[in-house]
Amino acid sequence: MKEFTYKICDELGIHARPAGLLVKEASDFESEIMIYKGEKSADLKRLFALMGLSVKKDDTIRVTISGSDEDAALTAIEGFFKNNL
Amino acid sequence: MFGRKKSKIVATQTGECVGIESVPDSVFADKLLGDGIAIIPTDNKVKSPVNGTVVQVFDTLHAYSIKSDDGLEILVHIGLNTVELKGEGFTAKVSEGDKVHAGDILCETDINAIKEKGYEVYTPIVITNSDELKKLEFLKGQVIGGETTVMEYLK
Numbered sequence: 001m002k003e004f005t006y007k008i009c010d011e012l013g014i015h016a017r018p019a020g021l022l023v024k025e026a027s028d029f030e031s032e033i034m035i036y037k038g039e040k041s042a043d044l045k046r047l048f049a050l051m052g053l054s055v056k057k058d059d060t061i062r063v064t065i066s067g068s069d070e071d072a073a074l075t076a077i078e079g080f081f082k083n084n085l
Numbered sequence: 086m087f088g089r090k091k092s093k094i095v096a097t098q099t100g101e102c103v104g105i106e107s108v109p110d111s112v113f114a115d116k117l118l119g120d121g122i123a124i125i126p127t128d129n130k131v132k133s134p135v136n137g138t139v140v141q142v143f144d145t146l147h148a149y150s151i152k153s154d155d156g157l158e159i160l161v162h163i164g165l166n167t168v169e170l171k172g173e174g175f176t177a178k179v180s181e182g183d184k185v186h187a188g189d190i191l192c193e194t195d196i197n198a199i200k201e202k203g204y205e206v207y208t209p210i211v212i213t214n215s216d217e218l219k220k221l222e223f224l225k226g227q228v229i230g231g232e233t234t235v236m237e238y239l240k
Contacts, residue, residue: 047118048158
């Protein structure tokens with residue numbers, strides 16, 4: 001399993017647009033990808049669940065990735081956060 | 086099979102119902118958030134498209150997630166890029182966890198104020214788990230909020 005933590009810099013957090021883009025990115029991988037915010041978690045491939053976390057600026061989130069393509073997924077998903085959020 | 090009845094989703098607002106692919110925002114038009122339609126509204130009342138539960142009221146009051154009683158996950162997104170308005174021009178009439186019936190008011194908006202600030206008022210109604218449906222059909226044209234059917238589906 002791979003994981004990373006990230007502090008959200010984007011003023012608007014994970015609203016509908018970045019959530020949609022993130023789900024699209026995550027869905028390219030076979031690995032199970034979960035996002036955690038405090039006690040709550042969501043499947044990063046499920047838009048409703050991800051939006052429901054209502055991740056805001058300055059929130060620190062943790063992402064865990066496990067599966068056959070976890071290395072590639074880690075690069076892509078962590079890159080997405082750094083570049084967009 | 087025999088007896089299978091199509092379920093309905095009604096318009097959120099009075100106005101013109103168009104295909105999601107005509108929304109001038111690729112995140113909706115490319116169905117990145119799911120399949121659906123959009124309303125170009127002429128009135129300020131935004132109504133629930135289904136019987137269900139309000140799962141999320143976005144802090145910025147411009148978007149509402151509703152889980153229908155039969156498990157559809159529906160996002161009602163009022164206007165495009167309106168997250169940037171940070172709630173201005175939107176008055177939420179429901180809270181998270183509320184049970185709603187199709188036609189119940191979710192939100193009151195001021196579409197003229199939103200337009201004056203330079204934002205499009207297209208309101209996409211997106212089924213975020215549309216991939217789980219056996220059949221989904223769209224009905225376009227002039228619609229009445231809370232009354233006219235805009236989508237029919239088979240689970």
